[in-house]
Amino acid sequence: MKLTNLATEKRNQHTAHIDTMSTKEILNVINKEDMTVAQRVQQVLPQVEKVVDAVSHALSRGGKLFYVGAGTSGRIGIMDAVECPPTFSTSPELVQAVMAGGTGAFVQAVEGAEDEEERGIEDLEKRNITDLDVVIGIAASGRTPYVIGALKHAKKVGAVTVSLSSNLDSAISKFASIPIEVETGPEVLTGSTRMKAATAHKMILNMITTTAMIKIGKVYENLMVDVKVSNKKLKDRAISIVSTITNVAEEKATEILEITNFEVKPAIVMLKANVSFEEAQSYITQEGGFVREAIERARKERV
The missing domain is CATH 3.40.50.10490 (Glucose-6-phosphate isomerase like protein; domain 1)
Structure with missing residues (x-):
């Protein structure tokens, strides 16, 4: 044409x-x-x-x-x-x-x-x-x-x-x-x-x-839970995401994120399901990276 x-x-x-x-x-x-x-x-x-x-x-x-x-x-x-x-x-x-x-x-x-x-x-x-x-x-x-x-x-x-x-x-x-x-x-x-x-x-x-x-599991609710923390703005965003989703103070969110090397997904699972960092990582892997499913599995297995 x-x-x-x-x-x-x-x-x-x-x-x-x-x-x-x-x-x-x-x-x-x-x-x-x-x-x-x-x-x-x-x-x-x-x-x-x-x-x-x-x-x-x-x-x-x-x-x-x-x-x-x-x-x-x-x-x-x-x-x-x-x-x-x-x-x-x-x-x-x-x-x-x-x-x-x-x-x-x-x-x-x-x-x-x-x-x-x-x-x-x-x-x-x-x-x-x-x-x-x-x-x-x-x-x-x-x-x-x-x-x-x-x-x-x-x-x-x-x-x-x-x-x-x-x-x-x-x-x-x-x-x-x-x-x-x-x-x-x-x-x-x-x-x-x-x-x-x-x-x-x-x-x-x-x-x-x-x-x-x-x-493919990069989002939980409408939040970017796979955000890569590479600067102060993204660090603050990670803290805010964890605090918002888990209803904890930002100080507590920061404390957990320091354990996870500022990976948001395991921090959320740790707080929502009351599990260790290693357990959170395992549940996330088992559920193909999906946070919601990882939380549900963790809670069921801890009952």
């Missing part, structure tokens, strides 16, 4: 005279266009659900999640991937981003990097993906050769393939077992897919990793 025929490349009639608008008028029209994004994302939730189930299944059996993209799409993948280790205490290898032009392209565009299908294949080959993994190719236009190459390779090795685009009948959808086409329509600035399309894609990636991590 020609670039000019894509929905993301069409002119937005609401902004045809944006160059004559006041600052307030420009901001209002951008805001109104942004309001439509969540509604468009809502329309593709059934497809996102399938991806989440595939990702959570993959992660629970030793697989990994890979994002592949160029330009803005690649940057969105990197942003989501790098937030997983501090948020969920995952290994940096668990969720990875592969970007056309390398990670240096995150801060400085590498022109033409997205046009080579073979480079997409090569870059993904270097990550040694297997049939346990999930590969999500991201391209607002839905036709980026780099992403197509990566999806072709992923499909060849038997990985679950997912496409994320903002145009219907996208080229990349043909290489995905689960295609997501979130049609965000014409941009405020014609073709500037760093705006609505990118916002939609960021929302969807947030949904995928957050929900998948919940489903």
Whole structure:
């Protein structure tokens, strides 16, 4: 499909005279266009659900999640991937981003990097993906050769393939077992897919990793109990989480966290089930990392 025929490349009639608008008028029209994004994302939730189930299944059996993209799409993948280790205490290898032009392209565009299908294949080959993994190719236009190459390779090795685009009948959808086409329509600035399309894609990636991590036991109630304590803010958050969940004073929460080396999960189980650190760790392991189930098992066995 020609670039000019894509929905993301069409002119937005609401902004045809944006160059004559006041600052307030420009901001209002951008805001109104942004309001439509969540509604468009809502329309593709059934497809996102399938991806989440595939990702959570993959992660629970030793697989990994890979994002592949160029330009803005690649940057969105990197942003989501790098937030997983501090948020969920995952290994940096668990969720990875592969970007056309390398990670240096995150801060400085590498022109033409997205046009080579073979480079997409090569870059993904270097990550040694297997049939346990999930590969999500991201391209607002839905036709980026780099992403197509990566999806072709992923499909060849038997990985679950997912496409994320903002145009219907996208080229990349043909290489995905689960295609997501979130049609965000014409941009405020014609073709500037760093705006609505990118916002939609960021929302969807947030949904995928957050929900998948919940489903593999990284969250208790609505708290990040697998937070990796690497700075003072996160240390304070860990104390607050333990104190809130167990209804103990922050001093007591701190005392228990010092025993667990500031691992939140065993601290919660210790306090909720009145068990030792070693016992808490054992129950958590037996229950596959799920805190609620670990507490229930510990309480039953102590009766």
